Amino acid sequence: MQETEAERVTAFQRLAELRLDTTYALATAILRNDTDAQDAVHDAVIRAWGRWGSLRDRTRFDAWFDRIVVNICRDRLRAGRYRAATDIADATTISTPDTTAAVNEQIVMGQALDRLKPDDIVVLTLRHFLDLSLDDIAALLDVPLPTAKTRLRTARERLRSQLERDGTDVVTR
Amino acid sequence: MNERDLDLALARLGAQYVSRMAPPALRARVRAVPTETPQRRSWLPRIDTGGFSMVSALKFIVAAAIVALFGGFLLAGVLTTHQGDEMAPAAVTESPSPMTAEELLSGMVTEEIEPGVFRVDNDGVRDLTSIDGWLIFAGHDGSVWLEASGELVRLGDVQTHDPRVDESDVLTDLEVAPGGTVWATIGPFGPGRSLRSFDGEAWTIHPVVEPLGKDDSWLFVEVTPSGRVWAVSYAGIIGYVEAEGATAQTIEAPKFDNPMDLMAFVATDSDLWVPQWTGLWHYADGVWDEIPYGDPDTGAMPDGVFWALGDGPTGTHEILHRHDGTGWRRWTLAEQGMSPGWGTTPQEYATAPDGSFWAGWTVYVWDGAVNESRCGVSRFDGLTWTRYLPGMCVGRLDIAPDGSVWLAAAEGDGSEWDLLYSLYVITPEAVGASE
Secondary structure, three states: OOOOHHHHHHHHHHHHHHOHHHHHHHHHHHHOOHHHHHHHHHHHHHHHHHOHHHOOOHHHHHHHHHHHHHHHHHHHHHOOOOOOOOOHHHHOOOOOOOHHHHHHHHHHHHHHHHOOOHHHHHHHHHHHHOOOOHHHHHHHHOOOHHHHHHHHHHHHHHHHHHHHHOOOOOOOO | OOHHHHHHHHHHHHHOOOOOOOOHHHHHHHHHHHHHOOOOOOOOOOOOOOOOOEOOOHHHHOOOOEEEOOHHHHHHHHHHOHHHHOOOOOOOOOOOOOOOHHHHHOOOEEEEEEOOEEEEEEOOOOEOOOEOOOEEEEOOOOOEEEEEOEEEEEOOOOOEEOOOOOOOEEEEEEEEOOOOOEEEEEEEOOOOOEEEEEOOOOEEEEOOOOOOOOOOOEEEEEEOOOOOEEEEEOOOOEEEEOHHHOOEEEEOOOOOOOHHHOOOOEEOOOOEEEEOOOEEEEEEOOEEEEEEOOOOOOOOOOOOOEEEEEOOOOOOOOEEEEEOOOOEEEEEHHHHOOOOOOOEEEEEEEEOOOOOEEEEEEEEEEOOOEEEEEEEEEEEOOOOEEEEOOOEEEEEEEEOOOOOEEEEEEEOOOOOOOOOEEEEEEOHHHOOOOO
8 A cells, every 4th residue: 555645754754753863963973063963964854855765665764864964964064164163162061170171172172173074074973972883884984894994094194193283282181 | 192092082072972862943843844845856867877966075175275376378278279179078058258247147136235246146047045055166168056955056057967876976076168068076985986077968977097996086177278177086196088088097196295185286288286285296297396385496387376375383274375487475364464363264265367366264263262253255466455245254265267256155253154155246347346
């Protein structure tokens, strides 16, 4: 029996909402900005809905939707609006024994990340912010495992170079 | 910093972001999508075997940033050589001379916000206000191409392009030859990665190097007035397509400071100029040599003005180098009126046919934290900075052969990152009118 339009809408809404927290965290980690993360997820939902008909196996929705979110976040990074600006409001809310050092570290690291290429930011975020395995990263980026490894290694090297180039070092505790 | 410290620092930065729950407002927006948004229509029929994603250009995040002008010969070439020398495939339109902004704007809905400066609200086909994430490409033929959300359009043309295979394909650069043939590099790692041309009907893949390394992809494309197409790969391979599209060759590039930072280059039919951190690499007659930015005794420069952006003391690209054919001069952007303060960062930059340098910029004033930002767009002729569109932040900028400057801009001070852009054009008539 063919699915009615209302059933299609309901099915999509249900899956999207179930995945919302995960993808919002994903977008927030990559973009490091709440507002942009919301916009990115919203864009992803629009894009996913636009292609809903092409998703034949709905059990694969999560992976499919995650990939859309990552791609949209990467596009937004590439659009160049993420530059040497760390979300200070967020950084200053961190509760640590040494707030000044922590904030300084966040700013320095955030700025160094901002100067990397979007692909580097994405792979570093997936690995170090979200603690995803290389297998998961490869799947999310739709690349072979060795490629994911190479990208991560290269991104780390570039981050380190950027930190050195900035003439600053992250405060370590 | 050792590996462990780097891991820990990254983990600490990430810890503040990863546990957030989607706020109610987002839930409401998401819930409304299927009832408010029609499903996307089918795009144009797929062309050839590959995909084509028009998403974004990495030029915008340039590390070793540079802009250059091929002196007068580029403009001269644009104006005089495109008719007979245009390479195959056939041009979209055979135009006797590049379209001017005035011609392009006729029939469009515009508002003149300053003398000679227009906001383009509608190009006769589509609403152009409040677009999220525009890319702008001004072609050698005078056409202007826009890309947003994976959709590529030519201004004033009803046709819409999105021949991507999947969303891992990204448009990394686009050039329009004088006769109208569109050249694009697709990357970085998706199935559609390639150098492609569009003749108005079909996209053609040009396997300049086959195969590229598995982690390599074409990043930039440059079309000379005679039709030679240069392409640069992510890993620093430089290749070109001969006229008629028949031959593809590569040349061996030196080991640059960081091949992955090879973000822009300038080419004539025979010469290449590749910017790096410390100087400019020049290729001619099979030989590479480096021209340090501070070296006044250089003989292998393009016949004209060459602008380059290098790193400043704060780590941002705030040293502006200019070569006038006899030697380098340099300025600190902050000292030259672009904007005072810490971290003046050109967001977009281009060289105009008259040899002037244009930049959309943002300045961050640093006081232990980013506590102030401003942005704007300025023109520098080597002596004087002139600012346009005060109070506007520039997302993208490109300059057409007639000297008109096309911008995606939005009101703001640089502190907001989710701006919705409108399309503006600064016509040649407006150049010279200072703030």
